[in-house]
Amino acid sequence: MIPLLLVLLTGICPVTTNEIYANAGDLVMLNCRESKHNSTEMPWKMETDQKMQLYGNMSAFEQQQLGLVLYQRSLVILRASANHQGNYSCGPRGYHPNTSSQIWFRLTVCPKQSTVCTSRNKYRTICHAKQACKLSCPEGSIPNVGIPGMKSMEDVWHKENGEPSDNYFPSVGLEKSGVYICKRSFSYSGEIYQTSSSVELDVKAVEHPTKLGIYLPKNGQIFEVELGTKKEIVCKALVNSCQNSPYWTSEGEFVDDSDVHTDPCNGSEKMPKCMSTTLIFREVSPGNLSKTFTCVFSSDKLTSRVNITLVKKAQPSKVMLAVCSVCVVVLMAAIVVVYVKFKIDVTLFLRDKVGFKDCQSSTSDEKSYDAFLMCYKSVTDGGLSEEDRKCLASTLEDEFGYSICLYDRDVLPGQAIAEAVLDCIEQSRAVVLVPSFPDPEPGSAVLSAIHTSLVERKTRLIFINTEQTETEASRSGSFPEALQLLSKAGNSVTWKGRPPSTSFWKQLRYHLPAPQQTPKMQLLSQEC
Ligand SMILES: *[C@@H]1O[C@H](CO)[C@@H](O)[C@H](O)[C@H]1NC(C)=O
Ligand SMILES: *[C@@H]1O[C@H](CO)[C@@H](O)[C@H](O)[C@H]1NC(C)=O
Ligand SMILES: *[C@@H]1O[C@H](CO)[C@@H](O)[C@H](O)[C@H]1NC(C)=O
Ligand SMILES: *[C@@H]1O[C@H](CO)[C@@H](O)[C@H](O)[C@H]1NC(C)=O
Ligand SMILES: *[C@@H]1O[C@H](CO)[C@@H](O)[C@H](O)[C@H]1NC(C)=O
Ligand SMILES: *[C@@H]1O[C@H](CO)[C@@H](O)[C@H](O)[C@H]1NC(C)=O
Ligand SMILES: *[C@@H]1O[C@H](CO)[C@@H](O)[C@H](O)[C@H]1NC(C)=O
Numbered sequence: 001m002i003p004l005l006l007v008l009l010t011g012i013c014p015v016t017t018n019e020i021y022a023n024a025g026d027l028v029m030l031n032c033r034e035s036k037h038n039s040t041e042m043p044w045k046m047e048t049d050q051k052m053q054l055y056g057n058m059s060a061f062e063q064q065q066l067g068l069v070l071y072q073r074s075l076v077i078l079r080a081s082a083n084h085q086g087n088y089s090c091g092p093r094g095y096h097p098n099t100s101s102q103i104w105f106r107l108t109v110c111p112k113q114s115t116v117c118t119s120r121n122k123y124r125t126i127c128h129a130k131q132a133c134k135l136s137c138p139e140g141s142i143p144n145v146g147i148p149g150m151k152s153m154e155d156v157w158h159k160e161n162g163e164p165s166d167n168y169f170p171s172v173g174l175e176k177s178g179v180y181i182c183k184r185s186f187s188y189s190g191e192i193y194q195t196s197s198s199v200e201l202d203v204k205a206v207e208h209p210t211k212l213g214i215y216l217p218k219n220g221q222i223f224e225v226e227l228g229t230k231k232e233i234v235c236k237a238l239v240n241s242c243q244n245s246p247y248w249t250s251e252g253e254f255v256d257d258s259d260v261h262t263d264p265c266n267g268s269e270k271m272p273k274c275m276s277t278t279l280i281f282r283e284v285s286p287g288n289l290s291k292t293f294t295c296v297f298s299s300d301k302l303t304s305r306v307n308i309t310l311v312k313k314a315q316p317s318k319v320m321l322a323v324c325s326v327c328v329v330v331l332m333a334a335i336v337v338v339y340v341k342f343k344i345d346v347t348l349f350l351r352d353k354v355g356f357k358d359c360q361s362s363t364s365d366e367k368s369y370d371a372f373l374m375c376y377k378s379v380t381d382g383g384l385s386e387e388d389r390k391c392l393a394s395t396l397e398d399e400f401g402y403s404i405c406l407y408d409r410d411v412l413p414g415q416a417i418a419e420a421v422l423d424c425i426e427q428s429r430a431v432v433l434v435p436s437f438p439d440p441e442p443g444s445a446v447l448s449a450i451h452t453s454l455v456e457r458k459t460r461l462i463f464i465n466t467e468q469t470e471t472e473a474s475r476s477g478s479f480p481e482a483l484q485l486l487s488k489a490g491n492s493v494t495w496k497g498r499p500p501s502t503s504f505w506k507q508l509r510y511h512l513p514a515p516q517q518t519p520k521m522q523l524l525s526q527e528c
Contacts, residue, residue, distance in 0.1 A: 017087075017104040017105065017106050018030075018103070018104065018105045018106070019105075019106050019108070019120075020105055020106065020107045020108070021107075021108050021110065021116070021117035021120040021121050022077075022080045022107065022108070022109050022110070022117055022195075023080070023109070023110050023111075023112060023114065023117050023118065023196060024080055024081055024082070024109055024110065024111055024112045025079055025080065025081075025112055025194070026079070026080050026194060026195050026196060027076065027077065027078055027079065027080070027186060027193040027194060027195045028076070028077045028080045028084070028107065028195070029074055029075070029076045029077075030044075030074065030075045030076075030077075030088055030090070030105045030107070031073060031074045032044075032073040032074065032075070032090035032103050044070070044075050044088060044089070044090045045088065045089045045090070046086060046087075046088055047086050047087040047088070047089070054066075054068065054070060054075070058070060064189070067079055069147055069150070069188070071147045071148075073090070074147075075088070075090070076147065077107075078188065078191075078193050079193065080107070080109045081109060082109055084107060084109055085107055085108060085109045086106075086107060087104065087105070087106050087107075088104070088105040088106075088107060089102050089103065089104050089105070090102070090103050090105075108120075118181070118196070118197075118198045119198070121138075121197050121198060122179070122198050122199070122200050123138040123197065123198070123199050123200065124199075124200045124202060125199055125200070125201050125202070126202050126203075126204060127169075127172050127176075127201060127202070127203050127204070128172075128203070128204050128205075128206045129172060129173060129174055129203055129204065129205045129206055130171050130172070130173075130206070131171065131172060131206070132168075132169070132170050132171065132172070133168070133169045133172035133176070133201070133203070134167060134168045134169075135157065135167040135168075135180055135182070135199050135201060136167070136182075136199075137155045137182035137184055137197060137199075138182070138197050138199065147188075149188060149189060150186050150187070150188045151186060151187045151188075152184060152185075152186055153184070153185040153186065153187065155167070155182050155183065155184050156182075156183045156184075156185075157180055157181065157182055157183075158180070158181050158183070159178060159179070159180060159181070160178065160179040160180075160181065160198075165180055167180065167182070172203050173203065174203050174205060175203075176201060176203050177201055177202055177203045178200070178201060179198050179199070179200050179201075180198065180199045180200075180201060181196050181197070181198050181199075182196065182197050182198070182199060183195070183196045184196075209238040209274070210238075211238065212237075212238050212239065212240055212272060212297075212299060212301070212302065213237055213238065213297050213302060213304035214235060214236065214237045214246060214295055214297045214304045214305075214306050215236055215237065215238065216234065216235065216236040216276075217233065217234075217235065217295070217306060217308055218306065219305075219306040219307055220306075220307055220308075221306070221308045222308070222309050222310070222311050223308060223309070223310050223311070224310075224311055224312075224313040225281070225284045225288075225289075225310045225311070225312065225313060226284065226312070226313050227284050227285070227286065227289075227312060228283050228284065229283065229284060230280075230281065230282055230283065230284075231280075231281040231284055231310070232278050232279065232280050232281070233278065233279045233293070233308060234276050234277075234278045234279075235248065235276060235277050235278070235279065235295035235306070236274055236275070236276045237274070237275055237276075237277075237295075237297040237304075238272050238273070238274055238275075239265075239271070239272060239273060239274075239275045239297070239299070240271050240272045240299060241271065241299070242265035242266070242267050242275075244297065244298065244299045245262055245263075245265055245275045245277060245297075246275065246276070246277045246295050246296060246297040247260070247262075247277055247295070247296055248260050248277060248279045248293055248294070248295055248296070249293070249294045249296055250291050250292065250293045250294065251291060251292065255279060255293070259279065259280050259281070259282075260277055260278065260279055260280065261277070261278045261280060262275075262276075262277045262278075263275055263276050263277070277295070279293060279295075281310075284310065288310055289309075289310050289311065289312060291309070292307050292308070292309055293307070293308050293309070294306065294307050294308075295308070343510075344506050344507060344510040345506070347510055348506060348509060348510060351514045367426075367427055367428060367429050368403070368405075368427045368428075369403050369404060369405040369410075369424075369427050369428040369429070370402040370403050370404065370428065370429050370430065370512065370513060370515050370516060371396070371402055371404055371405070371428055371429065371430045371431065371432050371462075371512055372404070372405040372424050372425055372427075372428035372430070372431045372432070373389070373392065373393055373404055373405070373406055373407075373432050373434055374407070374421070374425075374431055374432065374433055374434065374447070375389070375407075375433075375434050375435075375436035376433050376434070376435055376436065376447050376483060377435075377436065377437075382435065382437065382466045382467070382468020383434075383435035383436045383437030383466065383468075384434055384435060384436055384437070384464070384466070384495060385436075385437065387498070388495070388498055389434055389436065391498060391499070391500070392432075392434065392464075392500075393406055395500075395505070396508075400505075400509060400515060401515040402512065402515045403515070403516070405424045405427060405428050407420075407421065407424065410424065417446055418446050418450055421446050421450060422450055422453065425450075425454065425457075425459060429460065429512075429513045430459070430460040430461070430462060430511075430512050430513060431454065431459050431460070431461050431462070432462045432464060432508075432512075433447075433461065433462065433463050433464060433486065433490070434464050435464060435465065435466060447483070447486075451483075451485055451486055454486060454489075455485060455486065455489050460490075460511075460512075460513065461486060461489055461490025461491070462490055462491050462492070462493060462508065462511045462512065463486070463487050463490045463491065463492040463493070464492070464493055464494075464495050464508075465492050465493070465494045465495065466494065466495050466496075467494065467496065491511045493507045493508050493511065
């Protein structure tokens with residue numbers, strides 16, 4: 001039950017999916033980079049039309065047949081086609097809520113000439129007019145993992161209309177704004193494969209600073225960073241002398257020389273000019289976050305300062321996963337608590353309304369009765385009277401649909417008593433032991449004779465206690481040894497007098513197997 005619930009719960013858990021768009025015919029790489037597993041032990045699963053599991057130990061021939069390359073954490077589709085469209089997952093599977101080890105991709109393949117995918121994949125680059133500007137092929141979807149035998153060739157650039165283009169402009173003009181396509185080709189086992197991605201260049205006119213001092217960044221600016229990654233913050237100032245280049249301080253001290261980079265300044269250049277000094281965080285540490293960094297420019301006429309700080313970028317997917325894991329744990333706990341508390345009601349509900357049967361009560365056991373009501377002699381007068389026993393039997397039969405074997409009704413006369421009783425037990429799925437006063441036939445003599453065979457057969461035993469017999473049982477010695485043995489092997493339900501409470505019936509039905517026939521009628525029995 002629990003693993004089933006886990007599967008259901010992890011099913012509703014929101015998992016972030018990487019959206020990949022590719023043009024038909026292009027080479028596509030899905031990179032399971034966050035996974036800590038190599039592809040040999042890490043199955044990729046394709047949820048395309050036919051489900052497929054891919055392992056890194058597939059032979060080169062098999063990979064070639066499928067037009068795929070599996071290398072370390074990457075799955076490369078050499079020529080995407082509509083057949084490749086679908087959902088992919090990588091990483092080890094399992095029922096534990098550690099969904100973070102599985103990564104999902106949704107691959108959409110667009111027709112060759114369609115611009116839908118190209119525009120979806122657009123990367124934006126900003127350059128400033130009259131400055132050098134270089135476009136780079138976005139690396140995200142392109143294999144640079146050094147797949148053996150795969151060679152990358154020089155990128156080819158063209159404009160959206162197909163016109164060839166450079167990707168480097170020494171002094172870019174506003175008219176260069178637009179979409180550029182980068183085509184990268186790969187040679188692999190004698191064939192050429194290609195990817196294309198588009199870069200949108202936005203050339204911004206720069207307003208030349210006219211006032212001496214810092215013009216970038218803005219004072220109080222906050223930079224979002226990820227811990228452990230590199231971050232550079234450029235401080236730009238209009239200077240009138242190479243001596244006055246901007247510098248960085250933090251809490252009144254100069255930032256270490258190794259953490260800054262100042263553009264070289266040629267004293268013979270035209271002044272004033274723009275100069276920049278870059279603050280470099282090789283790997284952003286938590287200590288960097290708590291500090292204010294100040295870029296300072298000072299000349300003989302003025303001093304200008306700007307303060308900046310770093311903040312940690314929110315990581316929605318990690319947060320989601322954490323929240324999700326907590327939800328799953330809480331839900332599980334709630335389900336377990338509810339199940340434990342309402343075990344009986346849940347089981348009976350499933351049995352009555354949904355039709356679930358317990359595993360033990362298979363329909364093909366060829367037994368004629370659901371239960372055998374057998375009396376044992378209660379030592380004190382706390383046992384069930386004859387009316388009580390009739391009430392018990394008739395309610396089980398008429399109201400709940402059990403077929404009951406009763407000694408005085410169903411056992412054929414003439415048989416040896418112990419044998420007849422064992423026969424009856426044989427024909428029944430459970431034995432209900434009822435304390436009786438006065439001792440009826442066949443009585444406790446038989447019970448003592450057959451108790452070992454009851455235990456040996458692993459017969460399902462249900463003991464009915466009364467409050468008096470319970471105290472009797474606890475006073476060791478007064479309870480016959482046979483009964484003490486049996487009461488250890490069975491479940492017990494306490495009878496608190498007539499009419500029996502609903503809780504008594506629930507407990508009794510919980511311990512009994514489900515009746516094999518449907519109840520005849522919801523009649524309340526006359527005797528009770
Ligand atoms: C994955 O495989 C590569 C090469 O086979 C190896 O260098 C790397 O250490 C492996 N990584 C792990 C996590 O096993
Ligand atoms: C490949 O690896 C998978 C999982 O580790 C294993 O079940 C399968 O037998 C392997 N196949 C071959 C051909 O080694
Ligand atoms: C991929 O997953 C999305 C939901 O995440 C589903 O709507 C879609 O039908 C799936 N596609 C295939 C081919 O299984
Ligand atoms: C769950 O993930 C954490 C780190 O992501 C890992 O240390 C742990 O072993 C994982 N647990 C299982 C059961 O895979
Ligand atoms: C400095 O500028 C002069 C004149 O523009 C040039 O000849 C010289 O090579 C430059 N020096 C450096 C280090 O850039
Ligand atoms: C950031 O923190 C690291 C470690 O605390 C330190 O070595 C480095 O100098 C800091 N960087 C800057 C720019 O202050
Ligand atoms: C920058 O921060 C320092 C304290 O770290 C403060 O004294 C100073 O006034 C701030 N400067 C500006 C321009 O906000």
